[in-house]
Structures are given as structure tokens and as C-alpha cells.
Amino acid sequence: MVSEKFRHQLRKEAKRWQTDGLINEQTYKQIALRYEFENLDTAASNRFVAILLGLGAIFLGLAAITFVAANWQALSKELKVLLLISIFAIANISGFYLWKNPLQGWRSRLGQALLLLGGLTIGANLGLMSQIFHQSGPVYQLFLVWGLAVVLMAFSLRLTSLGILGIILTIIGYLSGISSLYSSDYFTIFKLAISHLPILVSLIFIPLAYWCKSRWIFTLSSLLVIFALPINLLPLGYKFYSISPLFSGLIYAGITIIPGSLLWAYRDSFWFRSWQGIANFEKIARNLAIFSLSLAFYLFSFNSFWRESFSVNISTPKIVWQEWSMLFNLLFFFFLMVLSWWRLGYSFAARSPWKIDLNSTLVGTSLAITALIIFYQININPLGAIATLIFNIFLFVLGILAIGNSLKTGTRLGFWWGITILTIQILSRMLEYNTGLMLKAIVLFGCGVTIIYAGIKFEEYLKKQLVKDSSQVL
Numbered sequence: 339m340v341s342e343k344f345r346h347q348l349r350k351e352a353k354r355w356q357t358d359g360l361i362n363e364q365t366y367k368q369i370a371l372r373y374e375f376e377n378l379d380t381a382a383s384n385r386f387v388a389i390l391l392g393l394g395a396i397f398l399g400l401a402a403i404t405f406v407a408a409n410w411q412a413l414s415k416e417l418k419v420l421l422l423i424s425i426f427a428i429a430n431i432s433g434f435y436l437w438k439n440p441l442q443g444w445r446s447r448l449g450q451a452l453l454l455l456g457g458l459t460i461g462a463n464l465g466l467m468s469q470i471f472h473q474s475g476p477v478y479q480l481f482l483v484w485g486l487a488v489v490l491m492a493f494s495l496r497l498t499s500l501g502i503l504g505i506i507l508t509i510i511g512y513l514s515g516i517s518s519l520y521s522s523d524y525f526t527i528f529k530l531a532i533s534h535l536p537i538l539v540s541l542i543f544i545p546l547a548y549w550c551k552s553r554w555i556f557t558l559s560s561l562l563v564i565f566a567l568p569i570n571l572l573p574l575g576y577k578f579y580s581i582s583p584l585f586s587g588l589i590y591a592g593i594t595i596i597p598g599s600l601l602w603a604y605r606d607s608f609w610f611r612s613w614q615g616i617a618n619f620e621k622i623a624r625n626l627a628i629f630s631l632s633l634a635f636y637l638f639s640f641n642s643f644w645r646e647s648f649s650v651n652i653s654t655p656k657i658v659w660q661e662w663s664m665l666f667n668l669l670f671f672f673f674l675m676v677l678s679w680w681r682l683g684y685s686f687a688a689r690s691p692w693k694i695d696l697n698s699t700l701v702g703t704s705l706a707i708t709a710l711i712i713f714y715q716i717n718i719n720p721l722g723a724i725a726t727l728i729f730n731i732f733l734f735v736l737g738i739l740a741i742g743n744s745l746k747t748g749t750r751l752g753f754w755w756g757i758t759i760l761t762i763q764i765l766s767r768m769l770e771y772n773t774g775l776m777l778k779a780i781v782l783f784g785c786g787v788t789i790i791y792a793g794i795k796f797e798e799y800l801k802k803q804l805v806k807d808s809s810q811v812l
Contacts, residue, residue, distance in 0.1 A: 394451060422463045430456035437495070454499050457488045461507075478515030479528045481507050489542060498552040505543055505558045508535075512562070516569060533664045536567045536671065547619065548606075556619045560601065560626050567667060568593040574664055579716075587716040589668065591709040594634055596671045599705050601627035602698065603678035625751065628740055631701070632759055634708070635736060638729035639763065640770060644715065644722050697739055704732045733763050 352369050355361045361369075433452025461484040468480075485507030492500035515532045531538060539559050547556035575589035604623035637643065679702065683694040694702070711725050737759035744752030 419467070422459075422467065426456060426459045426463055429453075429459055434495075450497060450499060453491070453495065453497060454503065457491055457500050457503050460484055460487045476515065476518065476528075478511045478518070478532075479526075481511030481514060482528055482531060485511055489546065492546060493549065496550055498550045498555065501543070501546050501550050501552055501555045502558065504546075505539075505555060505562065508539070508543075509558070509562055512566060519570065519573075530660065530663075533570060533660060534667060536563045536570070536667050539563050539566070540671075553619065553622055557622055557626070560623065564597045564601075564626065564630050567597060567671065570664060571668060574661055577661070583717050587713040589665075590716060591712045592668045592672060594712055595705045595709050596668070596675050598627045598630035598634065599702070600671060600675045600678055601630060602701050603675070603682040605678065605681060607681075624743075625755075627701075628736065628752075628755065631704075631736055632733070632755075635704075635729050635733040636759075636762070636766075638708070639726065639733050639766070641723065641726045642770075644720060644725040697743070700735060700739065704735070708732070730763065730767070733759060737763070 352361070352366055356363065356366045429452050433449045433454075433456055435449065437446055437449025437453060461480065464480055464484055464487075485504050488500055488507060489504035491497070492504055512532060512535055515528065518529060519532055539562050543555060543559035543562075547553075547559060571589055571593045575586045575593070578589060579586040601623045604620060604627075606618060606620055679694075680692070682698060683692040707728065711721060711728065715721055715725065737756040740752045740756030740759065742756075744750070744756065
């Protein structure tokens with residue numbers, strides 16, 4: 339399937355070819371028919387209307403909640419329950435009726451907006467019903483239940499907007515409840531959900547992304563896993579150090595390399611072999627892998643990070659079984675990482691020996707060295723300048739790989755991300771170490787000139803590739 343961006347560019351070039359006399363009107367009509375030029379403006383208009391309706395539904399939901407709250411004390415308990423159920427039912431029933439209408443137009447989009455409004459009213463119903471019947475609890479529990487209910491709606495209706503709302507609510511619930519993870523409060527099913535959220539997100543939201551064919555759901559879900567895994571397990575590695583530095587080193591090494599490694603080797607067929615071709619998220623996973631590795635390597639490139647050992651002087655803590663169970667997150671993703679890398683280099687059709695390309699070899703080697711360095715730092719001796727030099731090299735190579743991949747795929751995102759990595763690395767080293775103002779001025783001038791020159795050359799390269807691709811179409 340040809341991308342919409344390419345179709346816009348092709349329509350612009352085809353009109354120019356017709357004006358210059360390179361093609362006649364009949365040829366232009368054939369190209370327009372083949373690539374459906376007439377649907378380009380309609381698709382953009384539909385997206386704009388959908389965004390407006392979605393925003394309108396959000397404000398209507400907030401208005402309904404505010405109106406009910408303003409008159410809440412004056413209503414009887416029975417009337418409160420009836421009002422809440424009526425708003426929820428009217429929004430969802432009318433939304434479903436309009437959405438399932440075979441006419442593809444404003445009715446379907448209005449129906450989606452009403453269903454989004456119905457998803458928002460779930461939170462109001464949960465919160466106000468709890469207040470009516472005097473049920474209390476932490477706010478993160480409300481968001482987790484609310485998010486689960488919206489996700490069930492998204493699965494049943496196959497709506498991307500509901501899926502995005504569900505992941506946003508889950509993120510809010512997770513951020514609100516992360517402080518309770520290592521608290522001394524009594525154990526609840528919600529604390530268990532927070533502690534194993536990376537696994538739950540992988541098993542719920544990643545399939546939902548394929549079901550809805552949504553890149554946004556996949557991206558948000560992957561980002562939540564990237565950040566939730568180290569946030570959950572970093573305090574656990576800290577507590578385990580006084581019991582077993584060896585075990586603590588394995589935890590720290592695992593949470594450092596597993597997210598980026600798994601995303602780099604990710605393949606759509608890993609989860610749904612029978613769905614292969616329905617959605618392609620491999621490119622997104624690679625971009626997220628570069629993002630994750632960039633953050634890790636940039637943090638490790640500072641000399642102050644390696645001056646001291648990771649050791650801590652604390653008394654032997656008590657580790658309860660819920661904290662032990664959190665290690666299952668690490669084992670789960672480690673298994674997926676190993677399986678993903680094995681399938682990355684193994685071809686079922688060709689039955690050829692296991693083999694990966696140069697980029698994957700460089701990334702895999704850097705990840706293995708990263709794990710060894712962290713393990714050595716924790717269990718043996720601080721590495722200091724050696725580790726700093728290694729990770730500065732890794733960060734530089736990663737920036738070059740991002741630029742190289744962007745030249746192959748013709749995407750601006752990878753190019754500018756690589757340029758950003760290299761620029762920030764140079765500026766950080768200049769500011770980290772005691773350098774004179776004249777040297778800083780020279781470095782800043784050099785970075786500015788290099789960025790401008792690289793940007794101009796990259797845009798010229800993209801234009802040449804566009805002309806080349808257009809000529810191949812003809």
C-alpha cells in the first residue's frame with residue numbers, strides 16, 4: 339500500500355509534468371485513478387472532522403460531569419443513580435447506532451465521538467457511584483478500572499480513539515499508584531497490577547494495537563513498557579544489593595538492555611503469525627529502540643555516573659513475596675528478547691544458518707558490552723573513565739546508525755534524531771568538562787554550520803529520491 343504522503347507528492351509532481359508537457363491529460367487521469375488522488379482531500383477533511391468531534395465529545399463529557407457535580411447535593415440517591423446510568427446509556431446507545439450505520443460520513447464520525455463520550459462517562463459513573471454508596475480508595479484504582487473498562491469497549495468496537503483513551507487512563511493510573519508499590523500498605527489486586535504492568539500492557543494493549551491497526555496505541559504502549567520496567571525494578575535492585583550483589587547486578591543489567599534490545603529485534607509475526615501483513619509496527623519498534631538506547635547511552639556517557647560504585651550501605655531489608663514476584667517481569671521480557679533475536683536472524687523459509695545484518699550486530703554487541711560493564715561496576719570495581727569512553731563511542735555510533743538508516747528509508751525523523759544525538763553529545767562533553775569560552779564558541783559555531791549543511795544536503799537527497807521514485811512509477 340502506497341503511503342498517503344507519497345500520493346500527495348506524486349499528485350504535485352504529476353500536475354507539474356502535465357503543465358510542462360511531459361505527460362498528457364489522459365496519462366494524468368490514469369495516474370490519478372490508480373493512486374486515488376480524489377480521496378486525498380477527503381481523507382484529510384475526515385481526519386480534521388474526527389479530531390473536532392473527539393474534542394467536542396471530551397468537552398461535552400466534562401460539561402456533563404461538571405453539571406452533575408454542581409447539582410449533586412440537591413439530588414436524591416435514586417435520582418443520582420438514574421441520572422448517571424441514563425447519561426451513560428444514551429451516549430453509548432446513540433453512538434453505537436450512528437457508528438454502525440453503513441453510510442460512511444458524518445453519522446459514523448458523530449457515532450465515534452459519542453462512543454468516546456460514553457467512555458469518558460464511565461469514569462464519572464465509577465467515581466460518583468462510589469461516593470453515593472460510601473466506597474473509598476486511592477484514586478489510581480479508579481483510573482485503572484476506568485482504563486480497563488474503556489479497553490474492553492475498544493476491543494469490542496475496534497475503535498482506535500477508545501484504545502488511546504484506555505492507554506492514557508492506564509498511564510495516569512500507573513503514575514498515580516507507583517508510590518504505593520513499595521509502601522507498607524496491605525496487599526491488593528491493584529498493587530499486583532501496578533507491579534506487573536509491563537506484562538499486562540504487552541498482553542492487552544499490543545494485541546489491541548493490531549486489532550485496531552493503530553500505530554498510536556502501539557507507540558504509547560511500548561513507551562509505557564520502556565519506562566515502567568526500570569521504574570518498577572530499580573528499587574528492587576537497590577534492596578537486593580545487601581542480600582546478593584550478584585543478583586542485584588543481573589537486575590540492573592537486565593532492565594538497562596532489555597527494552598531497547600527487545601524493540602530492536604521486534605517483528606510483527608512474533609505475536610500474530612496469522613495476522614502478518616495486517617499491520618506493520620516493526621519500523622516504529624526500531625525507532626523506539628533507538629530512542630531507548632539513546633537515553634541509556636547518553637546517561638552513561640557522563641563521567642560522574644561511573645565515579646562511584648553502585649553499592650549502597652543499608653541494613654538487610656525484608657523482601658516480601660510480592661516483590662519477589664516482580665522479578666517475573668524481568669524473566670518474561672528476557673525470554674521474549676532471546677526469542678526475538680533468535681527469530682531475527684533465522685529464516686524459516688530458507689532454512690539458512692542464523693545470521694543478522696551489520697546494524698543488528700553493532701546494536702547487539704553494544705548491548706552485551708553494556709550489560710557486562712554494569713555487572714562489573716556493581717560487583718567488582720568502578721570503571722570510571724573507561725566506561726565513559728565506551729558509552730561515548732556507543733552514543734556516537736548510534737547517531738551515525740540513525741542517520742544511515744534515514745538515508746536508506748528517506749525519512750527525516752531518523753536523520754534529525756541522529757543529528758540531535760551527536761549535537762547534544764558534543765555540547766554535553768563541552769559543558770561537562772572545564773573548557774575555555776573560546777573553545778565553546780568554536781564548538782557551537784561548528785555545530786551550527788554542520789547542522790545547516792547536513793539539513794540542506796539531506797533535503798536535496800530526498801528531492802532526488804522523489805524524482806527517481808516518480809520516474810520508476812511511470
